[in-house]
Each structure stands twice: as C-alpha cells, then as structure tokens.
Amino acid sequence: MRTLKTVHDVARAAGVSVATVSRVLNQHPNVSRKTRERVMALIDESGFRPNAIARRLVHGRSGQICFLLSNRDIVHSFHSRVLKGAEDYCRQSHNQVVFATVGYRLDDDLPSIELPRIIREHGSIDGILLAGTNYPNLCRYMEELGLPYVIFGNNLLTGSLAYPRKHAVCFDEQGGAHEAVRFLIELGHRRIAWVGNLTKAWYRRRYEGYRVAMKSKRLTLSLVDLKDEPNDEELGRRALPILLRRFPKTTAILAQDDEAACGLLEGLRKLGIRVPEDISLVGYDDIAEIRYVTPPLTTVRVPKEKVGWAMADLLFRSIAAEDVLPDPVPLPTELVLRDSCARVSR
Amino acid sequence: MRTLKTVHDVARAAGVSVATVSRVLNQHPNVSRKTRERVMALIDESGFRPNAIARRLVHGRSGQICFLLSNRDIVHSFHSRVLKGAEDYCRQSHNQVVFATVGYRLDDDLPSIELPRIIREHGSIDGILLAGTNYPNLCRYMEELGLPYVIFGNNLLTGSLAYPRKHAVCFDEQGGAHEAVRFLIELGHRRIAWVGNLTKAWYRRRYEGYRVAMKSKRLTLSLVDLKDEPNDEELGRRALPILLRRFPKTTAILAQDDEAACGLLEGLRKLGIRVPEDISLVGYDDIAEIRYVTPPLTTVRVPKEKVGWAMADLLFRSIAAEDVLPDPVPLPTELVLRDSCARVSR
DNA sequence: CTGAAAGCGCTTACAG
DNA sequence: CTGAAAGCGCTTACAG
Numbered sequence: 048m049r050t051l052k053t054v055h056d057v058a059r060a061a062g063v064s065v066a067t068v069s070r071v072l073n074q075h076p077n078v079s080r081k082t083r084e085r086v087m088a089l090i091d092e093s094g095f096r097p098n099a100i101a102r103r104l105v106h107g108r109s110g111q112i113c114f115l116l117s118n119r120d121i122v123h124s125f126h127s128r129v130l131k132g133a134e135d136y137c138r139q140s141h142n143q144v145v146f147a148t149v150g151y152r153l154d155d156d157l158p159s160i161e162l163p164r165i166i167r168e169h170g171s172i173d174g175i176l177l178a179g180t181n182y183p184n185l186c187r188y189m190e191e192l193g194l195p196y197v198i199f200g201n202n203l204l205t206g207s208l209a210y211p212r213k214h215a216v217c218f219d220e221q222g223g224a225h226e227a228v229r230f231l232i233e234l235g236h237r238r239i240a241w242v243g244n245l246t247k248a249w250y251r252r253r254y255e256g257y258r259v260a261m262k263s264k265r266l267t268l269s270l271v272d273l274k275d276e277p278n279d280e281e282l283g284r285r286a287l288p289i290l291l292r293r294f295p296k297t298t299a300i301l302a303q304d305d306e307a308a309c310g311l312l313e314g315l316r317k318l319g320i321r322v323p324e325d326i327s328l329v330g331y332d333d334i335a336e337i338r339y340v341t342p343p344l345t346t347v348r349v350p351k352e353k354v355g356w357a358m359a360d361l362l363f364r365s366i367a368a369e370d371v372l373p374d375p376v377p378l379p380t381e382l383v384l385r386d387s388c389a390r391v392s393r
Numbered sequence: 394m395r396t397l398k399t400v401h402d403v404a405r406a407a408g409v410s411v412a413t414v415s416r417v418l419n420q421h422p423n424v425s426r427k428t429r430e431r432v433m434a435l436i437d438e439s440g441f442r443p444n445a446i447a448r449r450l451v452h453g454r455s456g457q458i459c460f461l462l463s464n465r466d467i468v469h470s471f472h473s474r475v476l477k478g479a480e481d482y483c484r485q486s487h488n489q490v491v492f493a494t495v496g497y498r499l500d501d502d503l504p505s506i507e508l509p510r511i512i513r514e515h516g517s518i519d520g521i522l523l524a525g526t527n528y529p530n531l532c533r534y535m536e537e538l539g540l541p542y543v544i545f546g547n548n549l550l551t552g553s554l555a556y557p558r559k560h561a562v563c564f565d566e567q568g569g570a571h572e573a574v575r576f577l578i579e580l581g582h583r584r585i586a587w588v589g590n591l592t593k594a595w596y597r598r599r600y601e602g603y604r605v606a607m608k609s610k611r612l613t614l615s616l617v618d619l620k621d622e623p624n625d626e627e628l629g630r631r632a633l634p635i636l637l638r639r640f641p642k643t644t645a646i647l648a649q650d651d652e653a654a655c656g657l658l659e660g661l662r663k664l665g666i667r668v669p670e671d672i673s674l675v676g677y678d679d680i681a682e683i684r685y686v687t688p689p690l691t692t693v694r695v696p697k698e699k700v701g702w703a704m705a706d707l708l709f710r711s712i713a714a715e716d717v718l719p720d721p722v723p724l725p726t727e728l729v730l731r732d733s734c735a736r737v738s739r
Numbered sequence: 740c741t742g743a744a745a746g747c748g749c750t751t752a753c754a755g
Numbered sequence: 756c757t758g759a760a761a762g763c764g765c766t767t768a769c770a771g
Contacts, residue, residue: 053747053748053749054748054749054750055748055749063757063758064757064758064759065750065758065759066750066757066759066760067757067758069749069750070750070751077757078756078757079756079757082757094538096513096514096515097514097515097748097749098747098748098749099511099514099515099516099517100446100455100748100749101450101747101750101763102748102750103517103749103763104444104447104450104748104749104750104764104765105748105749105762105763106749106750106763107763109446111491114492121473121476121477121480122474122681124468124470124473124681127467127468127470127473128468130492131466131467131468134467134492134493134494138494138509143491143493143510145457145489145490145492146460146476146480146490146491146492147480147484147489147490148480148484163484163489164456164487165445165489167442168442168443169444169445170444170446170447171449171489192440280685309684312685313687335681336682336685338655338682339626339658339659339683339685340685340686340687341659341662341687399764400765401764409742410743411742411764411765411766412742412744412766412767413740413741415766416740416741416766416767418765418766419766423740424740424741425740425741428740428741443765444763444764444765446763446764446765447747447763447766448765448766449747449765450747450748450749450764450765451746451747451765516748
C-alpha cells in the first residue's frame with residue numbers, strides 16, 4: 048500500500064499525464080469518464096493523497112489563519128470560547144486555525160516582541176485574528192506586514208473609549224451594563240453601586256453604561272473604584288468594606304466582572320449579608336468559573352463564540368475583498384437571570 | 394517598501410545569485426562577509442520575508458502539528474489546559490499547532506468521520522495529537538495514514554482498563570483516587586463512599602484506586618453507581634439521597650469528578666448537612682469551574698498542562714526517531730487540600 | 740566563496 | 756479530452 052507517493056507515480060501507473068491526474072484530483076470537467084474512473088480507482092486503492100504544501104505553493108493561499116492570543120491565558124474560559132467560535136467558522140469554510148500565543152507590552156518595539164514564527168514568516172497564513180488584550184503597536188505591525196487582520200475590539204487598548212472603527216469585532220460593553228442597571232431599577236432598586244477598576248478601558252465602558260442608565264433615571268451614582276489589586280476576585284473582596292462604609296444603604300451591586308462579583312459574594316457571605324435578600328448582585332461576562340457559585344449569579348453574558356465567529360467572518364471577507372471592510376455593529380450582550388437578584392425589600 | 398517579493402528580486406538587487414541569497418537567509422557559513430552584509434541590508438530595508446510554504450515544500454517538513462480535540466468542547470477548561478501545554482512545547486521548539494475539532498463515534502467507519510481537511514491531506518502536518526475522548530478506530534486510521542500520532546491515553550476507550558502502551562501519554566488515574574482515600578483515612582474516616590458512573594473507563598479506574606485503598610485497610614466499600622444521568626453535576630445531585638439511604642453513616646465522599654462533587658455539595662447544602670463538619674468531600678480533576686465553590690473543594694488535580702506538554706514531546710521525539718518510542722510512565726496527580734475535608738468527628 | 744541547474748509536488752495555460 | 760512544459764518560491768548538491 049501507499050506505493051503511489053506523487054502525481055507522477057499515479058500518472059505512470061494509469062498511463063496518463065500528470066496533468067490528467069491533477070484534473071481528476073480537482074474534479075475538472077474535461078476528463079473522459081473512462082480515464083477518470085481508471086485514475087480514481089488507482090488513487091483509491093493506493094490511498095494516494097496529494098501533497099497539500101505543493102498545492103498551496105501554486106495557489107498562493109494557505110487556507111490557514113492564525114488565532115493569536117495576546118497577553119492572556121487560553122485557560123481563561125472567555126478566550127477559549129472566542130477560539131471555539133473562530134474554529135467553528137473555519138471548519139465549515141474548510142480553513143484551518145493555527146493557535147498561537149504571545150506576550151508583549153504597549154511600549155515594546157516590534158522587533159523585541161517574540162511573535163510566533165508563523166507570523167514573521169511569509170505565506171503560511173492568509174490572515175490573523177488578534178485575540179486577547181492588544182495594543183496599537185501590534186496592529187501597526189500587521190499593517191506594515193500587509194497581513195490581513197481582525198482584532199477583538201473591546202480589548203484593544205488605544206487610550207480612548209471608542210471602539211476601533213476598522214479591522215475589529217466588538218460587543219456592546221456599555222449596553223450590557225445599561226441593561227443590567229435597568230433591570231435592577233425595575234426590581235425597585237435605587238441605591239445601586241458599581242464596583243470596579245476604572246483604569247482599564249473595558250471596565251470604564253461598563254461603568255459608562257451604568258452611569259448613563261443611572262443618570263437617565265436621576266439616580267445617584269455610587270462608585271467604588273479600586274486599582275492595583277492582585278486580581279479581580281480580590282478586588283471584589285477588598286471593595287466590599289469600602290462600599291458598605293461609603294454607601295451603607297446600597298441594595299444592589301453591579302460588579303465589573305464575574306470574578307469581582309465572586310469576591311463580593313464571598314465577603315457578603317462572611318458578613319452574613321444575604322444575596323439576594325439583602326443585596327442583589329450582578330456580574331459581567333458569564334464565565335465558566337461561576338457555574339457552581341451559590342447563589343447562581345445573574346450576569347451579563349458576553350457572546351464569546353459569536354465574537355470569534357464574527358472575527359473569522361470579517362477576516363475572510365476582507366481577505367477576499369482585498370480592502371478594508373466596514374466593521375460590523377457591536378454584538379449585543381444578554382442579561383442572564385439567575386438567583387442573585389431580588390425585588391428590593393422595603 | 395516591500396518591493397522585493399522573492400529571492401530572485403533580492404538576488405537581482407544585490408547582484409548575486411539566488412543561491413547566495415538563500416545561503417544568507419539560512420546563515421550558511423560559506424558566504425563572504427561583504428556579500429552577506431550587502432544582502433542582509435537589502436533584506437532588512439525591503440522587509441523581504443521568504444515564503445514559508447516554498448521552504449516547507451523543499452524540506453518535506455511542515456513544522457506544524459495538529460491538536461485534534463475529539464468529541465469534546467474546548468470550552469471545557471480541562472482540554473484548554475492540555476492545549477496550552479502542547480502550545481507551550483511547540484512555541485519553544487519553534488513549531489506550530491493547528492487547532493481542530495471532530496466528533497465521531499466508536500462504530501463510525503473511517504470514511505464517514507468528518508476529519509478536518511488538514512488530516513486527510515498529506516504534508517500539511519508532521520504529526521497529530523489526539524486529545525479529548527477517542528476510540529480505537531481513529532488510531533487505526535492514523536496508522537493507515539502513516540501519520541505519527543500521540544493520544545491522550547486516559548480517554549481512549551478500548552474496553553480495557555489498561556492504559557495504551559504505545560503512542561500515548563497518561564496520568565495516573567488510580568493513583569489519584571488512592572491518594573485521596575489514604576488522606577481521608579488519615580483524617581480518621583472509615584465510612585468512605587465513592588460516587589460515580591462505572592460505565593466510563595476513566596471513572597472505573599478512579600473507583601479502582603478507591604477500592605484498592607479501602608481494601609488495603611480492610612474497610613467496607615460504599616459504592617453509589619449511577620448511569621445515564623444527563624451530566625455529571627446532576628449525577629452528584631441524584632446520587633446523594635441514594636447514598637444517604639444506603640450508607641447513612643458515611644463521613645466522607647470521593648466523587649468521580651469535580652462536577653459530581655458540586656452536585657453533591659448542592660444537595661448537602663439543601664439538606665443542611667455541613668461540609669466538611671458533617672461530611673468530608675473530595676472531587677477529582679481540579680477544573681476551573683470549582684474556583685468559586687463554597688467551601689473550596691479539596692480535589693485531585695490532574696496535571697493537564699503537563700499532559701499536553703508530554704504529548705507534544707513524545708510526538709516530536711517519535712517523528713524524529715521514525716519509530717515508536719516506549720510510552721512515558723503515567724504522570725502523577727496531586728491532591729490539592731482546600732476546605733472540604735475535616736478530621737472525622739466522633 | 741559563488742552560480743547554474745535540478746528538484747520539492749503540485750497546477751494551469753497553451754497546443755493539439 | 757489530453758499532454759508537454761512552465762511555473763509557484765525556495766534549497767542544495769555539484770562544479771568551479
């Protein structure tokens with residue numbers, strides 16, 4: 048078996064030219080039924096498989112894109128969901144996704160960033176998905192390379208709150224927070240606090256959604272803004288005493304993300320403050336890690352798979368169009384109702 | 394810029410042959426300092442990047458392996474950690490990992506399995522990592538293809554409890570359960586129950602570890618064996634009343650996995666049975682989803698990244714050696730002590 | 740140290 | 756419908 052290694056072997060065995068073998072392989076119509084069948088039989092019984100690399104060389108297309116996860120850990124379920132969305136898209140469009148990671152900083156100059164070889168190389172990928180957290184210097188580099196790319200817009204740190212207007216897929220960060228606040232207001236809450244780190248652009252956007260929703264109902268803002276915490280859960284833990292001191296009448300809290308919500312939850316439990324009876328709590332992201340939290344956490348679900356899917360879609364469309372497409376509108380979030388919110392008790 | 398697209402362009406611009414350009418590119422020693430510098434200058438200022446596909450064609454090596462996740466969801470943190478381990482290995486060895494997924498069943502014949510194109514093709518990958526849950530038919534196929542592969546041995550369903558002896562990386566499933574039981578015994582527990590689904594080989598191995606550890610101390614087995622539950626958490630939930638009825642004196646439970654432990658935990662909480670004061674509980678896997686569980690769950694941590702790393706390592710060594718290497722010994726698990734176990738109360 | 744040429748394994752006009 | 760030949764963009768003996 049596996050005696051026929053190249054189109055030449057097959058051609059020789061079939062008594063035809065390599066051109067004909069190639070035509071059969073590519074289902075070109077201009078092959079007589081007889082030859083086609085003879086060649087196919089040979090291919091089937093020998094298990095011959097054409098070399099994909101050679102094919103790519105002549106086509107000038109690799110059929111591969113790179114999913115580059117910057118400054119993040121794939122183990123974080125958020126990012127693996129985005130990857131899943133991208134892979135789903137690629138699978139159905141017969142493309143491949145190369146998974147790679149990189150770590151770099153805003154002020155790293157390009158040569159010092161240890162980009163995976165596949166990106167510095169030429170020709171092995173048709174385009175790149177910039178996932179994770181990114182800075183403008185990497186985008187600039189992609190443009191220098193002339194490599195088509197699409198970025199996860201929410202986590203591109205540009206110093207501005209606006210979403211990038213090109214090469215990007217975003218979800219509606221403000222909108223999610225806005226909806227959560229409206230929901231709490233409908234439950235009768237008036238003293239609603241926001242807990243988070245305004246240093247990061249994405250949390251600032253969430254805060255904006257909170258702020259606007261509160262203002263539109265003329266409610267007073269209660270902000271606990273902490274920075275430099277070791278992690279988001281710890282942020283929630285440390286924010287709680289501050290919040291209770293500064294805004295003792297708070298009946299509901301919107302946390303910057305699920306991790307912070309879990310930190311708050313732990314603190315509340317230790318103080319004997321019941322959720323949702325005494326205080327309602329809403330997270331943000333709907334990550335896998337909150338799956339078994341008690342009580343089940345009401346949260347703003349980010350459409351992670353959809354983000355990955357839309358990124359791949361935009362990338363392939365811009366590869367095909369060979370110019371920059373307008374970005375799609377921000378993807379909507381979804382408020383997932385579980386058991387951490389209740390009607391305010393009077 | 395980017396005016397020089399091929400080695401020919403560079404050669405012409407530098408007034409040398411393409412062979413010389415290639416030598417410079419590959420840091421071949423036989424190039425005079427002067428020519429090297431001239432060519433390098435041209436390459437640098439033009440931003441010329443050699444075509445990786447052409448390179449691969451002549452080398453007959455793709456520098457890529459495929460991480461194929463079978464019958465599982467990457468979103469499950471277990472598998473993304475294995476992927477991370479594999480990617481870590483590949484990054485430091487200058488290889489690339491193509492991420493793909495597939496779903497198939499034990500009795501699917503090969504042609505009906507929708508394997509990603511990259512695998513059916515020839516030449517685009519040097520080898521494959523079979524992650525997720527697999528059946529022997531896929532391994533057989535890899536052998537037919539002559540494609541070097543390494544499989545995640547614990548989740549290969551062969552009908553036997555023995556680990557596969559070739560092409561596989563495993564972790565010590567029995568050992569982990571054994572250690573957990575020994576730990577509980579040291580805490581004074583005697584009535585230790587095992588809750589799980591003996592239908593699945595990997596849980597049977599865990600049960601084996603439990604059984605042997607109990608027997609070696611002449612303790613009585615308390616088994617709650619449930620099958621056909623919709624998911625593992627539900628299994629834990631439904632197992633609890635059965636366990637309490639059949640083995641009312643139980644003081645400690647070893648769950649088949651963390652999800653089942655969470656189901657048990659929920660049930661115990663609802664019944665007002667305290668963990669760990671009334672009953673000690675141990676999970677298995679140490680998945681991300683138990684991160685915020687109350688009380689923090691003592692569990693058997695599976696070395697997921699190490700599994701991925703070792704799989705990649707074995708794969709590259711067997712690609713290089715061109716014959717089958719002996720499998721490494723099963724990787725040890727680690728008992729992670731948190732707050733769900735206590736000394737038995739008399 | 741350097742270059743001309745063959746070759747990696749395909750595909751695709753171009754002729755016939 | 757079929758084949759001879761050129762070409763995709765590199766690398767690597769082989770000669771010099």
